[in-house]
Amino acid sequence: MLRRLLRIVGLVGILLPLAAVSAIPAGYEVPFPNGFRDWFAVNSMIVTKDSAMFDQIGGMHIVYVNAKGLPTLKKGGPFPYPDGTVFADDVHEFSVKEGSYVEGNKKAVTVMVKDAKKYPTTGGWGFQVWAGGDPSKPLVPDAAHAIPACFECHTPQKEQDYTFSTYIP
Numbered sequence: 001m002l003r004r005l006l007r008i009v010g011l012v013g014i015l016l017p018l019a020a021v022s023a024i025p026a027g028y029e030v031p032f033p034n035g036f037r038d039w040f041a042v043n044s045m046i047v048t049k050d051s052a053m054f055d056q057i058g059g060m061h062i063v064y065v066n067a068k069g070l071p072t073l074k075k076g077g078p079f080p081y082p083d084g085t086v087f088a089d090d091v092h093e094f095s096v097k098e099g100s101y102v103e104g105n106k107k108a109v110t111v112m113v114k115d116a117k118k119y120p121t122t123g124g125w126g127f128q129v130w131a132g133g134d135p136s137k138p139l140v141p142d143a144a145h146a147i148p149a150c151f152e153c154h155t156p157q158k159e160q161d162y163t164f165s166t167y168i169p
């Protein structure tokens with residue numbers, strides 16, 4: 001059931017159905033993380049075809065955090081992250097050449113923006129994904145869509161304020 005749900009609404013899954021959404025209704029604004037490539041590079045993850053999550057989040061993930069969230073990340077708490085924290089996940093295609101996993105074109109940029117008052121139904125985080133990393137192509141129209149598309153998969157991470165990433169020295 002979970003697998004089926006994720007397949008329907010996951011990252012790749014929502015690229016198609018939500019692509020038809022032309023305008024994002026007022027009230028669910030999650031800002032594009034301008035300049036995030038200059039933030040702190042947290043970690044990376046490669047989700048290959050061997051992963052049950054490939055359909056949803058397949059690709060090479062490079063996670064960044066802004067200065068606001070960095071102290072909490074480095075100390076491993078205390079949670080929750082302070083308002084104003086932004087995590088960005090730069091998702092790229094990759095190819096395997098003679099055993100080396102090589103970064104390719106940008107697939108998407110996802111973010112989690114912490115604002116406990118603004119995003120109460122999704123753990124105090126605003127979730128958004130931009131197709132191809134294009135700031136004019138947000139795909140999550142409102143908080144209700146963010147729940148199945150993003151929040152449910154992050155919910156098991158509740159003790160870490162719904163984030164997966166940890167500081168790796």
Ligand code: HEC
Nearest residue numbers: 044045056087110111112127128129149150153163164165
């Ligand atoms: C199938 C499960 C799944 C779904 C669905 C999912 N994520 Fe994630 N997300 C993950 C995993 C696993 C990581 C850890 C990535 C890493 O460590 O490199 C992650 C990491 C992130 C991060 C970096 C912060 C962190 O938690 O480590 C952001 C930002 C993020 N996801 C946003 C989103 C958004 C926005 C959506 C919906 C469009 C979404 N995610 C949907 C599993 C998921």
